[in-house]
Amino acid sequence: DSGVTQTPKHLITATGQRVTLRCSPRSGDLSVYWYQQSLDQGLQFLIQYYNGEERAKGNILERFSAQQFPDLHSELNLSSLELGDSALYFCASSVETSGSSQYFGPGTRLTVL
Amino acid sequence: AQKVTQAQTEISVVEKEDVTLDCVYETRDTTYYLFWYKQPPSGELVFLIRRNSFDEQNEISGRYSWNFQKSTSSFNFTITASQVVDSAVYFCALSEANFGNEKLTFGTGTRLTIIP
Numbered sequence: 001d002s003g004v005t006q007t008p009k010h011l012i013t014a015t016g017q018r019v020t021l022r023c024s025p026r027s028g029d030l031s032v033y034w035y036q037q038s039l040d041q042g043l044q045f046l047i048q049y050y051n052g053e054e055r056a057k058g059n060i061l062e063r064f065s066a067q068q069f070p071d072l073h074s075e076l077n078l079s080s081l082e083l084g085d086s087a088l089y090f091c092a093s094s095v096e097t098s099g100s101s102q103y104f105g106p107g108t109r110l111t112v113l
Numbered sequence: 114a115q116k117v118t119q120a121q122t123e124i125s126v127v128e129k130e131d132v133t134l135d136c137v138y139e140t141r142d143t144t145y146y147l148f149w150y151k152q153p154p155s156g157e158l159v160f161l162i163r164r165n166s167f168d169e170q171n172e173i174s175g176r177y178s179w180n181f182q183k184s185t186s187s188f189n190f191t192i193t194a195s196q197v198v199d200s201a202v203y204f205c206a207l208s209e210a211n212f213g214n215e216k217l218t219f220g221t222g223t224r225l226t227i228i229p
Contacts, residue, residue, distance in 0.1 A: 002160070033216065035217075048215065056214060098212070099145075107156055107158075109156075
């Protein structure tokens with residue numbers, strides 16, 4: 001158990017819908033990262049927050065957004081869902097940023113029908 | 114740009130054999146960090162090791178060992194006396210030390226199957 005929690009574990013929804021994925025980092029970790037794992041793209045970085053502020057953006061679609069709240073939990077919002085958004089979404093956290101080990105949550109498996 | 118290559122897509126070995134998973138990386142930075150993660154069939158990503166670019170000492174943890182060679186930009190992972198529980202997909206990853214660029218860049222993974 002990494003100490004990072006993600007909810008829900010599974011999510012099945014229809015095209016065009018909007019979903020929210022939630023992540024609670026390990027106690028004491030200030031940095032939260034979101035990654036997407038799909039068969040065709042592999043593991044891809046989406047976005048990073050550090051102590052409530054956006055730190056870096058990767059290959060995140062405009063239909064996707066995220067935020068980190070004062071209690072340091074984070075949410076990833078996916079809207080206007082398409083079939084291709086079906087993937088495993090991971091949240092990771094680390095104590096600091098540069099070079100710190102990132103510990104991953106169990107992931108949320110999103111299926112868009 | 115940073116890149117990680119895991120050329121071995123799938124490897125199968127018989128239990129108790131040793132196996133080495135290869136990882137080659139590219140980066141322009143002199144300070145960087147290398148990682149290995151394990152993804153068992155249950156799907157979670159399990160952290161195995163972190164190594165910074167200034168520490169080329171090999172590391173051993175039980176049946177696991179890692180060989181970091183800057184001269185060949187490689188960070189290989191060896192499992193000694195493999196067990197069925199080692200069956201998983203293993204990912205090598207790279208992180209640079211620049212502000213705003215601490216993300217992990219992953220290789221495509223190596224699926225390891227241990228045959229009982």
